[in-house]
Amino acid sequence: MQKISEIREIKLKDLRPEEFIDRQVKEISSTVGKGVAINALSGGVDSSVVTMLGHRALGNRLRTVFIDNGIMRQGEPERVVRLFDQLGVRVESIDAKDEFFGALKGLTDPEEKREAITQMFYKTVFGRIVKESKAKYLLQGTNFTDVEETVAGIKRQHNILEQLGIDTMREFGYRVIEPIIQLRKSGVRKVGEALGLPADLYDRPPFPGPALATRIIGEVTPERVATVRKATTIVDEELMDTKAFQWLAILHEDRVTGLRGNKRDFGQQIEVRCWDSTDAVTARPTKLGHETLTRIADRIVSEVPGVVSVTYNLTKKPPSTIEAI
Ligand code: XMP
Numbered sequence: 001m002q003k004i005s006e007i008r009e010i011k012l013k014d015l016r017p018e019e020f021i022d023r024q025v026k027e028i029s030s031t032v033g034k035g036v037a038i039n040a041l042s043g044g045v046d047s048s049v050v051t052m053l054g055h056r057a058l059g060n061r062l063r064t065v066f067i068d069n070g071i072m073r074q075g076e077p078e079r080v081v082r083l084f085d086q087l088g089v090r091v092e093s094i095d096a097k098d099e100f101f102g103a104l105k106g107l108t109d110p111e112e113k114r115e116a117i118t119q120m121f122y123k124t125v126f127g128r129i130v131k132e133s134k135a136k137y138l139l140q141g142t143n144f145t146d147v148e149e150t151v152a153g154i155k156r157q158h159n160i161l162e163q164l165g166i167d168t169m170r171e172f173g174y175r176v177i178e179p180i181i182q183l184r185k186s187g188v189r190k191v192g193e194a195l196g197l198p199a200d201l202y203d204r205p206p207f208p209g210p211a212l213a214t215r216i217i218g219e220v221t222p223e224r225v226a227t228v229r230k231a232t233t234i235v236d237e238e239l240m241d242t243k244a245f246q247w248l249a250i251l252h253e254d255r256v257t258g259l260r261g262n263k264r265d266f267g268q269q270i271e272v273r274c275w276d277s278t279d280a281v282t283a284r285p286t287k288l289g290h291e292t293l294t295r296i297a298d299r300i301v302s303e304v305p306g307v308v309s310v311t312y313n314l315t316k317k318p319p320s321t322i323e324a325i
Pocket residue numbers: 149155156157158159206207208209210214246280317320321322323324325
C-alpha cells in the first residue's frame with residue numbers, strides 16, 4: 001500500500017500522455033492478471049479516463065457500472081450509458097437510490113454526510129457487486145488534488161481510502177487501483193484527449209463524487225435534491241458557454257421572507273457559484289455579466305418551486321472551497 005506522502009505529482013509540463021497511457025495500461029494488466037476488475041463510472045472526467053484505461057488493459061474483464069445514487073444531475077444515468085455505448089464500452093446502471101437516501105436520512109453534518117455516502121458506496125453497494133462478480137479489484141479515478149486536500153485536512157475526499165490506512169481488502173473485500181493519482185485535472189484532461197474521448201467529456205467541468213449532496217446544506221432528502229437539481233440544470237444551461245472552470249447551485253438551509261402573488265412566502269435560497277481556476281487548488285469567482293446573473297436568478301425563482309432568493313458568491317478559494325460542504 002502506497003503511503004500518501006509517497007505519491008509524486010506528474011506536472012503538466014512533464015506529462016507525455018501516450019507514455020503515461022502505455023505505462024498505466026501495462027500496470028493495470030499486470031496487477032489484475034487474469035482476473036476481473038470493476039470500475040465505477042460517474043461520467044466525470046476522472047472516472048471516464050480511468051474507464052478507458054481499464055478497457056484498454058482488460059477489455060471485457062473490466063465491468064463498468066454506473067451507480068444511480070439518486071443525487072446525480074438531471075438525465076445523468078442515461079447520458080453516461082449512451083455516451084460510453086458510442087465508445088464501445090458497456091455500462092451497467094445500478095439503481096441504489098433508496099439505499100443512499102436511507103443512509104443520508106436525518107444527517108446534517110457535512111462530514112457525516114460524506115462518510116455515509118462513502119460507506120454506502122464502497123461497503124454496501126460495491127461490496128455487493130464485487131462479491132457477486134468475484135472481482136478483486138476496483139479501479140477508480142482518485143487524482144492528486146484529492147490526495148493533497150485530504151492530507152491538508154481540508155476535506156475528507158470520498159475516494160481516499162488506502163492512503164488513509166483503510167485496508168480495503170479487509171474492510172470491503174477488494175483492492176483499489178488508482179491510475180491517475182499522480183495527475184491534476186489539467187493532466188487528466190490531456191490524457192482523456194489522447195485516449196480519444198470526445199471533447200465534451202474530457203473538457204467537462206469537474207463534478208464531485210458525492211454529487212449534489214455537496215451542494216445541499218442540511219439534510220439530503222429526495223425533495224431537496226429535486227430542488228438543487230432543477231437549479232443546477234438552469235445554471236448549466238446558462239453558463240455552459242462561459243470558459244469558467246466550474247459552476248454550481250447550492251441549496252441553503254435558512255429560509256428568507258419572499259413575496260409571491262401579494263402573499264408572504266417564507267422560501268428557500270439558492271446560491272450560485274462560478275469559478276475560474278486551473279487546478280481547483282485556488283479559484284476565484286468568474287466576473288459574470290449582470291445580465292447573465294439576472295437571467296439565472298429570474299429563471300431559478302420562476303422555474304424552481306419554493307425558491308424566493310438567489311445570490312452569487314464573491315469569495316475566492318481560499319478561504320471558500322469550491323463546493324459548499
Ligand atoms: P473543493 O470543494 O474541495 O473542491 O474546493 C475541489 C474540487 O474537487 C471536486 N471534487 C470534490 N469535492 N468532495 C468535494 O468536496 C469530493 O468528493 C470531490 N470530488 C471532486 C470539486 O467539484 C472541485 O472541482
